[in-house]
Amino acid sequence: MKTSISGSPVAAAPASERRVLMIRLEPGLLCLRGLSPRRSRFEVEYGLERGTTANSFLFESGSSAGGHAVPPVLIHPPGMTYAEPFFAALAELVPSEAPLKVVVGVVNPNRVELLRAMAARWPSLALVASNAGAKLVRELWDQRRPAPAGAPEPEPLPPLPPIDVVKQEASRPLAGGLQLRLIPAPTPRWPGALMAFEESTGLLMSSKFFSAHICQDSFAEANRSSTEEDRRWFYDCLMAPMARQVETVLDRIDALPIRTIAPFHGPAIAESWRSLLADYRRWGEGQNRSRLSVALLYASAYGNTATIADALAQGVSRTGVRVESLNCEFSEPEQLQAVIRSADALLIGSPTLGGHAPTPIVAALGTVLAEGDRSKPVGVFGSFGWSGEALELLENKLRDGGFRFAFEPIKVKFSPDPVTLKTIEETGTALGRELLGARKRQERRSAGGLQDSRTNPAIQALGRVVGSLSVLTAVKSSGDTRLGGAMVASWVSQASFHPPGLTVAVAKDRAVEGLLHIGDHFALNVLAEGRENGPMKQFLKPFSPGADRFAGLNLEETPGGQPVLPEALAWMEACVRQRMECGDHWLLYAEVIHGGVLDPVGTTAVHQRRSGAAY
Template sequence: MSEINTKISSENQNFSKFAITENFTCIRFLDQNKERFELEFNLEKGTSFNTFLIKSNGELFIIHPPEKQYLNSFNKVIYNFFDQFHLDKINIITGHINPQMIETIKNISTQFKNIVITCSNPGFKLISELWNQRNPNLENFVEIQLPKINIIKKELNLELDNLLLDLIPIPTARWPGGLIIYERNQEILISEKIFSAHIASEYWSETNRISTEVDRKHFYDCLMAPMSNQVISITEKIAEYDIKTIAPLHGPAIEYSLKSFLNDYIRWGENLSKNNPKIALIYASAYGNTASIGDALAKGINRTSVEVESINCEFISNDVLIKSIQNADGYLIGSPTLGGHAPTPIVSALGTLLSEGNRDKPVGIFGSFGWSGEAIDLLESKLKDGGFKFSFDPIRIKFSPNKPKIKELEEIGTHFGRKIIKEAKRNSRKSDTGMITSKTDPKLQALGRVIGSLCVLTASKGKDENNIKGAMLASWVSQASFSPPGLSIAVAKDRSVESLLQIGDAFALNILSEKDFKEPLKRFTKPFAPGEDRFEGLNIELTPNEQIIIPESLAWLDASVKERMECGDHWVIYAEVLHGNILKSDSLTAVHHRKTGANY
C-alpha cells in the first residue's frame, strides 16, 4: 500500500492518500480534536474518516463521502481528480446517512451536474427526509434538487475497471441504511461503521492486534452493544467472504488480526446475550442527538450485565416491536421534537408500548429538542396516564449533551440496570453470575481473609464545562511493580468512575488513616444520585496531575493507567505511580477486614 501524506491548512486536520490499486484510492481525513461530546470519543484520540475513490471509464465513484467538517479538504481532492483524469460523471455510494454527510453531497451536487447516488432503501428514505430539512430560524434557504438515486433492494454487483464490487445492505437499529462493499479482486471489505475505531492514525492499517484493540472494544461497547444480535449476524455473514483487509469508516484498516477480531465481535455479542435481563430501548433520532442520549444510557446499562436491545422505530416492523416489548424486563423510549411534535413512528411505537407493555416493569423517557420539547411531554403524559412507573425523571436535553451530561446519563443507565438486576434476582432467587455466594461457603470465607488498604480513588478529566469527576472507595489495592513503581486496583464494571480509568487517564489514590477513616468511609459508601458531586463541601487539594486529594488522607499517590485486564465482573487496573506524599506520618494505614469474599 503506497501512501502520500498531505497537510492542509486546518489547525486540527490533515489527510492521507492510500493507493490500493492504480484506480482505487482511500482518502483518510484526520481530525485531532479531542473535545467532541459523543460517548464514542471518550478515549480522546481524535478520529478519522475513510472515503474511497474509484476511477472507471470516465466516471468517479465516491464510496462513503465524508461529513461536512472535512468538506474543504474533500473539495481539493475531487477537483484534482477531475482536472487530472477528465472525468464527466460522479457516482456516490453511501450507507451511513446523517445531516453532515447530506451537506457534503449537496455541495458536490451544486458543483457537478452528472451525479447518481446509490444507497439502500432505508438510506433513500433518510436522504429524502433530510435533503431539504432546514432550521426554521435560517434565512435565505435555497432548495437544491435531489440527484437521481439508485436503490439497492438486496445486493448489487458492479463491474468496473479491474474491480468487482458487491454492495450489500446491512441495516441495523442505529444505522438502517448501512451498506458494506466487498471488492473481490483485492479481497478488501469496506465495512462502514462495523469494526471502526476513533483513532487519528496516519497509518493504513494497525501495526498489530494490541495497537487498536482497546479502541475497537470501546467503539463496540458504545455503539454496537445495544444491537449485539444484529451485529453478530452481520459478522457471521462477513466471515463467509475471503477477506485480506477490512477497511472501516473510522480508523486504520484491519489486516494482521482479522480472524481474531471477527471472533472478538461475535464473542463480545454472545457475552451480552447469556439469558440476562433485557431492556427495550425504543427511539427515533432526526440529527443523532437523541440517539447519542440513548447510547450513553445503554453504555451505563451494559455495565450491569443487562442486555439492551436498540430499536429504531422508524425502520422496524410492528410485529418485531411487539415481540421486543413483550420479552423486555424494562423500557426506555426517546424522541426528538420536530416542529413541536413527536415523529409519527414514535407516536406509533408509543401506542404499541401502551397496549403491549407490562405496567409492573420500569420505564424511562428521554429526548433532545431545539426550541421546545413537546415530544417528551407527550411520552411522559401518555405513559403516566397508562399506569407505567418511571425509574427516573424525564431526560430533556437541548440539542446535544456535553461530557459531564454524558457521564450523568451513563450513571442513570447504570442505576436503571441495577434496578432490573435486583428485580430479576428477587424473581429467580439466584445470583446473576450463577456462583454460590452464600456467606457460609468455605472458599468465600477463606477468600474474605485477603485484606487490603482502605483507600479512596479519585479521578478528574477535562477542563471547565467539560470537566467530569468521580470517586470510589477501594480496598482491592496492591503494589504491582518496583520499577517503575506501580499498583493494581480492581474496579467493578458498574462503577461510575470506571469510565475515567481508561489507558492514559490519570487518577489519585487517597490512602486512609486508621484514625480518620470513618468520615470518608461514610461519604463514599453512600449511594450517589446520577450527576451528584462526590466532593461537595470538601476542602480538596490537587496533585501535580490535577487529581483530587481528600483532606482525611494519610497519604496520596498520583498515577497514570497503563494496562487494563478484564476479570469477570471487575476490571483490574495497572497504573504507574508518578508522584506521592505522606500527609500524616504519625498514623497507620486503615485496613479493611472481611469475613467473606462474597461482597466488599
C-alpha cells in the same frame, strides 16, 4: 420535579486542524483519509479523546471488464465537518464536470449535508444506497435545521441526485475489471448501513463496523493490541446495545475472502481481522446471555436523540443487563410487540419535529400502551429545539396509562454536552442496578433467603484476602467539559518495582470506570486506620446520576491536577498503562508518577471481609 437539560456549547476540533491525506492503496484505488487530532464531536463514542479519522475510498474511472466506461466511484464519504479539505483533495482527482458515483454507507443529517454540497460541485453526481438508506436520504435531502431569527435566506438546495437502490446483496462493476460487492448491514443505530467489498484486493470497507476513534496517518494498525482498547470502547458504546443484529452481520461477512478490513473510523486491520471478528462475537456473548433486558425504542431526526440513546444504552450495558435497541422508523410491528412484551424495562425517546412526535414514535407509543406491563419501569428521553411537545406527549400518555417511571424524563435542548452525557450514562447504570437488585431479591425469596455462594468454603477463603482501604479519585478535561468521579477501593496491590506500579480492580458499573482508560490519570488516597470513617461515609453513600462526588470537600491536588483528600495517610498519582477484563471487573495496572505521605506515623486502614462474594 421534571428536569430539562440544556446542552452547553462546547468547542470541537476547529476546521483548521482537520486535513485529508491521499493514500494510494492499489493502482486505481486511493484512500482519502480525513484526520481530526481532537475529538470532533461529543458523543460517548469519542470519550477516549484520541481524535478520529474518516476513511473514504475512491476507485478511479476507466473501463469495465466488458469495455464499458465506468465513472469514478467514491465509497463512504465523510460528514460535513471535513468538507473543505475533502473537496480540495477530491477535486484533484475528479473534475467538477465529470460523473461521480457515491456509495453511501451511513446516512445521517451531517452526511446528507455533505452530499448536498457535493451535488452542487459535481452536478453529475449519482448515489448508491441501501433501501433504508435511500429512504433516509430522500427524507433528509430537503430538511434544514431551523435558522435563527434574522438569518439571511439560505441558498436553494440542489436537486436530489438519482439513487441506485441496493435492496439485497449485489455487485456493481468498477474500472479495470474489478467488482464491487455491496452488502446491506442494517442495525437500529444505522438502518441504512451498507458495506462494500472489492473481491480482487480482498478489501472490506466496513462502514461503522470495527471502527476506532484514533487519529493516525498510517493506513493500517501496527498490531492488534495497539488498537484493542479503542475498538472495544467503540463496540461498548455503539455495538453492544445491538449485539444480536451485529452477530447477524458478522455471519454475513464471515465467509468473504477478506484480506483487509478498512472501517470508516480508525486504522485498517490487515493481519488480524479474524481475531477482531472473534472479539466482536466474544464481546457480545455477555449481552446475549443476560436474563434481564431493557427495550430502547427511539427515532432521531438530527442525531441528538440517538446520542442520548447511546449514553443510556452504555450505562445499562455496564451492569450486564442486555439492551434491545429498536429504531421505530425501521421496525416491524411484530418485532416491536415482541421486544415490549419480553423487556424488563422500557425506554422510549423522540425528537420534537414541528411541535409533534414523529409518526413512528406515536405508533410505537400506542403499542406500548396496549402491550406494556405496568409493573415494569419506563423512561422517556429526547432532544428538542424550541419546544418539547413530543416528550410531553410521551410522558403524559405513559403516566395516564399507569406506568411507573424509572427516572424523570430526560429533556435535552439541542445537543447534549459531555457532562450531560455522563449524567445520562449514570442514569442508565442506575436503572440496570435497580433491575439486578429486584432480580436478586426475587431469587433470595425463592431460595428461602439462603445465599449458597457465601457459605462456599472457597468463597469464604477468598474473603480473607485483605487490601488497604483507599479512595480512588479522578478528573478529566477542564472547564465545561470537566468530568470527575471517585470510589472506595480495597482491591489494591503493588504490582511492580521498576517502574513503580500498582493494580486496582474497578467494577464495570462504577461511574468512575469511564475515566480510567489507558493514558488517564487518577489519584489513590490511602486511608489511615482510625480516620477512615469520614471518607468512607462520603464515598460509599449512593450518588444520584450526575452528582458531584467532591461537593463540599476541601481538596488538594496532585501535580497532574487529581484530587487529594487531606485526611489521607498517603497519596499517589498514577497513569493507567494496561487494562485487563476480569469477569465483572476491570483490572488496571498503573504506573505511579507522583506521591507523598501525609502522616508518617499513621497506619494503613485495612478492609476485613468474611466472604469473597461481596465487598
